[in-house]
Structures are given as structure tokens and as C-alpha cells.
Amino acid sequence: MNTARLNLILILTALACALSTVNANHRARKLFTELEAAQKRTRDLDVEWGQLQLEQSTLAAHVRVEKAAREKLGMKPPVPGQISSAEPAPGK
Amino acid sequence: MKSIKFSRSPLLSERLPPWRQRLVLVVLLGAFVTLVARSLYLQGFDNEFLGDKGRARFERVIDISATRGRITDRNGDVLAVSTPVRSIWAIPEDAQLAPAQARSLAALLEMDVREINQKLASEREFVYVKRQLPPELADRVTALKLPGIHQKDEYRRYYPSGEVMAHMLGFTGVEDAGQEGIELAFNGQLSGKAGSRRVIKDRRGNVVEDVESIHPPQEGRDIVLAMDSKVQYLAYSYLKQALEENRAKAGGVVVLDARSGEILALANLPTYNPNNRFKLVGAQLRNRALTDSFEPGSTMKPFTVALALDEGKVRSNTPIQTAPGRLTIGTATIHDAHMHGVLTVAQVIQKSSNVGAAKLALSMTPQDMWNMFDSLGFGAPLKLGFPGEVGGRLRPAKTWRPIEQATMAYGHGISVTLIQLARAYQTFARDGDLVPISLARLEAPPLNGKQVFSAQTAHAVRAMLEMAVLPGGTAPKAQIAGYRVAGKTGTAHKIEGGTYANKYVASFVGFAPASDPRLIVAVMIDEPSNGKYYGGDVAAPVFAQVMAGSLRTLGVAPDAPLKPLVMTSAETVKEEM
Numbered sequence: 001m002n003t004a005r006l007n008l009i010l011i012l013t014a015l016a017c018a019l020s021t022v023n024a025n026h027r028a029r030k031l032f033t034e035l036e037a038a039q040k041r042t043r044d045l046d047v048e049w050g051q052l053q054l055e056q057s058t059l060a061a062h063v064r065v066e067k068a069a070r071e072k073l074g075m076k077p078p079v080p081g082q083i084s085s086a087e088p089a090p091g092k
Numbered sequence: 093m094k095s096i097k098f099s100r101s102p103l104l105s106e107r108l109p110p111w112r113q114r115l116v117l118v119v120l121l122g123a124f125v126t127l128v129a130r131s132l133y134l135q136g137f138d139n140e141f142l143g144d145k146g147r148a149r150f151e152r153v154i155d156i157s158a159t160r161g162r163i164t165d166r167n168g169d170v171l172a173v174s175t176p177v178r179s180i181w182a183i184p185e186d187a188q189l190a191p192a193q194a195r196s197l198a199a200l201l202e203m204d205v206r207e208i209n210q211k212l213a214s215e216r217e218f219v220y221v222k223r224q225l226p227p228e229l230a231d232r233v234t235a236l237k238l239p240g241i242h243q244k245d246e247y248r249r250y251y252p253s254g255e256v257m258a259h260m261l262g263f264t265g266v267e268d269a270g271q272e273g274i275e276l277a278f279n280g281q282l283s284g285k286a287g288s289r290r291v292i293k294d295r296r297g298n299v300v301e302d303v304e305s306i307h308p309p310q311e312g313r314d315i316v317l318a319m320d321s322k323v324q325y326l327a328y329s330y331l332k333q334a335l336e337e338n339r340a341k342a343g344g345v346v347v348l349d350a351r352s353g354e355i356l357a358l359a360n361l362p363t364y365n366p367n368n369r370f371k372l373v374g375a376q377l378r379n380r381a382l383t384d385s386f387e388p389g390s391t392m393k394p395f396t397v398a399l400a401l402d403e404g405k406v407r408s409n410t411p412i413q414t415a416p417g418r419l420t421i422g423t424a425t426i427h428d429a430h431m432h433g434v435l436t437v438a439q440v441i442q443k444s445s446n447v448g449a450a451k452l453a454l455s456m457t458p459q460d461m462w463n464m465f466d467s468l469g470f471g472a473p474l475k476l477g478f479p480g481e482v483g484g485r486l487r488p489a490k491t492w493r494p495i496e497q498a499t500m501a502y503g504h505g506i507s508v509t510l511i512q513l514a515r516a517y518q519t520f521a522r523d524g525d526l527v528p529i530s531l532a533r534l535e536a537p538p539l540n541g542k543q544v545f546s547a548q549t550a551h552a553v554r555a556m557l558e559m560a561v562l563p564g565g566t567a568p569k570a571q572i573a574g575y576r577v578a579g580k581t582g583t584a585h586k587i588e589g590g591t592y593a594n595k596y597v598a599s600f601v602g603f604a605p606a607s608d609p610r611l612i613v614a615v616m617i618d619e620p621s622n623g624k625y626y627g628g629d630v631a632a633p634v635f636a637q638v639m640a641g642s643l644r645t646l647g648v649a650p651d652a653p654l655k656p657l658v659m660t661s662a663e664t665v666k667e668e669m
Contacts, residue, residue, distance in 0.1 A: 051175050083573070
């Protein structure tokens with residue numbers, strides 16, 4: 001009689017363990033999918049960063065900046081008489 | 093027909109021999125045992141084949157691509173970057189497009205409909221419709237769902253600085269491998285290694301489990317160069333301007349950091365656009381500053397003088413008789429175009445007298461001179477790791493005839509590259525020592541260099557080089573408002589077919605601020621052919637523009653009062669050739 005009860009308990013325990021394994025596995029896979037998505041996003045962002053860097057350096061190319069400064073803004077390099085240099089005050 | 097009930101069948105009353113029953117039992121049992129044994133064997137011992145078959149149902153190997161590293165300048169400005177692109181390709185046999193489909197594809201790709209139809213009518217099994225499209229555009233092509241049109245992921249390398257830095261950076265070829273310049277020199281570090289991993293996919297194609305990583309991917313490492321893109325732009329644009337003004341064939345500029353030995357800029361002309369490499373010719377590809385050697389001419393004189401000072405043969409104010417302006421050694425004669433009479437050693441540099449330099453050279457042994465040239469790095473490549481780098485020509489001292497020793501004193505009979513020349517001037521810009529030069533940015537400047545001249549000698553030569561750019565010297569056009577400058581001109585006949593031709597190489601090497609040198613700039617202009625060909629007229633202005641701009645960009649404090657420059661004195665001193 002006692003043996004039969006023990007068996008029942010053991011069977012139920014085994015069943016619970018099995019189900020929790022299934023559950024854990026499922027959760028692991030779901031988390032893994034999320035990890036994958038996050039990693040893909042990292043790669044995509046890295047690619048985008050590269051493209052933005054490229055765009056930035058194209059827009060900030062010295063040729064372009066100089067052209068804009070000279071033609072649009074009418075700027076020109078200073079001649080010696082126009083430059084004055086500031087020295088730090090003594091003791092500072 | 094009369095029926096017989098089964099239970100009354102006469103056959104049942106017949107007794108069968110008992111062995112037949114046992115035989116059937118044994119045969120069935122045997123078959124059963126065989127099956128069990130076979131399944132045990134397959135499950136336990138020889139399970140590889142079936143295991144593989146099983147895994148093949150749910151496991152997949154995924155390739156993981158690795159991107160090539162970026163190249164940036166010392167301030168982090170991107171100079172080269174790889175970004176994914178897609179190529180559209182087609183199997184012409186499958187790609188039977190309706191006219192409307194072909195039109196919409198053509199509109200997306202900004203191509204002519206006829207061109208697309210022509211490609212799709214090809215006999216081949218594989219044609220590229222358009223290569224290297226931005227991914228967003230490629231996605232819109234996918235959305236058209238055209239039959240027989242496919243896409244392939246590729247990487248494309250972009251060089252935002254274009255032709256300004258083409259020679260330094262080089263470029264990559266197909267397969268994203270470096271072919272020239274830094275791309276080739278640092279290819280090992282820049283290129284990544286694609287990896288692969290084994291995963292389990294579910295029925296929707298999502299990866300649900302990582303089984304193992306077969307080869308972990310290795311991303312390409314980023315390279316930080318010593319170059320400063322602003323300084324590089326200045327060097328490039330002023331060189332370009334000078335080449336146009338002087339109708340010169342080619343030219344080069346090198347900017348070195350005198351303290352750390354880093355290469356801040358290196359520009360060559362003619363150049364090319366690395367983003368669009370159609371119709372390239374060899375001359376455009378040459379990184380002249382590193383791969384072409386030339387006879388430097390008078391820019392070598394300071395080394396001769398420095399050696400004579402170092403050996404204690406002369407002092408700065410020792411008089412040397414250069415009259416009557418020529419010196420005959422054996423059958424050959426060295427000329428000065430102007431008669432200078434008695435010059436001090438300092439004036440030999442200032443006025444660039446060949447006779448004076450030759451006389452100084454002949455007071456020393458060939459071996460001593462050779463040792464000096466060798467320790468300055470002439471005659472052997474600098475081993476920067478740059479492809480195609482040459483060392484120039486420096487013959488062994490034992491083979492020197494006296495006339496050759498004399499001409500080497502003013503830079504003939506020896507050939508050097510522009511970068512070697514710039515580096516050798518470190519000895520004067522520093523305290524007589526040389527540090528290795530570097531393509532990559534250094535975290536800390538090298539502590540002690542290799543001593544070539546004594547610090548005292550270096551300072552004495554520096555003072556002479558300052559005189560050379562003041563009125564009365566050969567290069568007043570090298571002056572910069574607000575900074576003290578030191579430098580030396582060079583003008584050399586070119587050798588063509590073994591004899592000196594009426595073509596010139598004009599050069600100037602100098603550094604500033606002279607009180608505490610920060611930058612070394614070397615300029616070389618090949619075959620100026622617009623009337624002017626002296627180093628002081630052609631190369632010195634480029635030096636002044638590049639140096640002034642670079643000092644301002646780097647925020648170096650002026651060491652001289654800001655006043656308008658005196659460019660010309662009553663008589664302009666022309667250097668000797």
C-alpha cells in the first residue's frame with residue numbers, strides 16, 4: 001500500500017520536472033530569439049553609423065567647406081596685418 | 093456447393109508433426125532478436141550517419157560576414173569605410189518581364205529600359221543588371237517581385253576624402269582585399285575573417301538555439317593614422333595650385349611632426365579618385381614621395397656642413413675661399429654660377445655655394461660621409477611597410493672617386509626619396525637625433541632617437557638654415573608671418589639617359605617654428621616648365637603656404653612678431669646647381 005503511494009508521488013514529481021524542463025527550454029528559446037534580434041539591431045546600427053560617418057565626412061569635406069566659405073560667405077584668409085595674437089596674462 | 097463448418101474440417105483432425113510449430117517459433121524469435129540487435133547497434137554504436145541525417149532536418153550552418161575595419165585620421169575623421177550594398181543580378185532565361193515591369197525596374201534603377209531589355213536578352217546564364225546599390229533601393233526592387241531577378245549582398249569601400257588622400261590610403265579590389273597604400277600595408281589588421289555557426293531553426297526560419305560556433309567571425313580592426321586630414325588638405329590644395337602655376341609634371345609634399353616622427357600629411361600629384369577608378373594610368377597611382385627617388389641637389393648641403401662641424405674641421409664662421417667660382421677635380425669642374433669670393437661656412441648654406449660645399453666634403457674621408465648618409469637613413473628603405481617603397485641610391489664609400497665625393501656634398505650622385513629627405517631634416521629640427529617615422533598615430537612620442545649629430549651642431553645648422561630663408565638667402569619666399577622658419581632649397585638637373593638634361597627638380601625642405609621646431613615640410617616639384625625652376629621660386633612658396641596653414645590649424649604659438657614680410661632684397665640670390 002505504502003509502496004503504491006510512494007510510486008504515485010515519484011511519478012508526479014517526474015512529471016513536474018519534465019514539464020518544467022519543457023517550460024525552461026521554451027523560455028530559453030524565446031530569450032534567444034530576442035538576443036538574436038538585438039544582435040541584428042547592433043549590426044544594423046553599426047552599418048547605419050558607418051553610413052552616417054560617410055555622409056558626415058562627405059558633407060564636411062574640406063573642399064566643400066572651403067568653397068562654401070569663399071563663395072557663399074565671402075570669407076578669405078587673413079593677411080598678416082589682420083592677425084593679432086593674445087598672450088596669457090602673466091601668472092595665469 | 094456444400095459447405096463444411098470450420099470446426100468440423102477434416103484437416104483439423106490431422107495431427108501435424110511438432111517440429112513444424114517449433115521451427116516457426118524459432119524463425120520468428122530469430123527475426124525479432126535480429127531487429128532488436130540492429131536497432132541497438134544503430135542507436136548505440138554506429139549512430140553517426142543517422143544522427144547527421146536527423147540534425148540535417150533542423151540544424152543550419154549560417155555564415156557570419158565580417159566587415160573590413162575603418163581607416164580614420166588622427167582626429168577620428170573617417171577616411172575609408174565599408175558599407176553593405178546590394179547587386180541586382182538576373183537569370184535571363186527566367187527573367188521574362190512584362191513591358192510595364194521592365195519600365196518600373198528601369199525607373200527604380202535609373203537605367204534605360206532598352207539597356208535592361210538588352211541585358212535580359214543575353215545568352216548567358218547570369219548577368220548583373222546593376223551593381224552596388226544602396227540597400228533601401230534594393231529593397232524596393234525586391235518589392236516589385238520580378239521573376240528571375242535576384243540580389244546579392246556585397247560590401248563597398250568608400251573614400252570620402254577622394255583624391256586628396258588617394259596615394260596614402262590606396263584602395264581595395266574585388267573581395268574587399270587591399271591593393272595599394274595603407275589598405276595593402278595594413279591589410280592583415282583591416283580585413284576581418286568571416287565566420288560560421290551552427291544553429292537550430294524553427295519552422296518559421298527563426299534561429300531558436302545556438303548549437304556551436306564553427307569559426308567565430310573576426311571583425312576587421314580599425315586603423316588610426318597619424319595623418320591630419322586638415323593638414324593633408326592644405327598640402328594637397330597648395331601643391332595642386334603650384335603645379336598648375338608652374339606647369340609641372342608631378343610633385344609631392346610631406347609633412348612630419350618633428351617631435352613624434354608621425355606623418356601628418358603626404359600628398360602627391362598627379363592623383364586619382366579612389367571611388368571611381370576607371371581609366372587609371374600608372375603615373376597617377378605612384379606614391380612618389382615613397383616610391384620614386386631623385387637627386388636632391390642643394391638640400392643635401394646642410395648634412396655636409398653638419399658633418400664638418402661635428403668633426404671639428406670648421407666652425408660656423410670659418411672662412412672658405414670660393415673664388416674663382418669653380419673647382420677642378422681630375423677632369424671635371426664644379427661651378428658656382430655667381431662668384432661669391434670668401435664665404436663663411438654659414439654663408440655657404442645661405443648662398444648655397446657648390447664650391448664651398450665641395451671643399452668641405454673633400455676635407456673629410458669618404459667613409460665618414462658614407463656613415464653619415466647611412467645613419468641619416470639614405471640608401472635603404474625606411475621600412476614603413478608601405479608597398480613599393482624604395483631606398484634611393486647610395487654607393488659604397490670604397491667606390492667613390494674624389495669628384496663623386498665632392499658632388500655628393502651638394503646632392504648629386506646620390507638619390508633619395510622625399511620622405512627620406514624630410515626625415516633626415518629631423519636631425520636639425522630636433523637636437524641632432526632621428527626618431528623612426530610612423531604611419532599610424534602614436535600614443536606617446538618616442539623618447540630618445542638615434543643621435544647622428546651633436547645637439548650643438550644641430551643648433552648651429554638650424555641658425556644657418558634660418559639665414560637661408562631671410563633676405564640675402566636663397567629662399568625668402570619661404571618666410572611665414574609670425575613664425576621663424578628654417579629651411580634649404582634644392583634645384584637639380586634631371587638625369588635622362590645617363591646625362592643631365594635641361595629639366596629640373598625643384599625642392600625645399602624646412603621646419604618651423606625655428607625656436608622650437610614642431611613641423612617639418614618637404615616639397616618636391618618635378619619639371620616646372622613655366623619659366624621659373626629654382627627651388628626658392630617654385631617649391632619655397634608651397635612650403636610657406638602649407639607650413640603657415642598647418643601651424644595655424646594645429647594652434648602652434650607664433651615665435652616672431654607679426655609684421656609684413658620682406659620678400660626680396662636688391663639682388664635675389666640664386667642657388668647653384
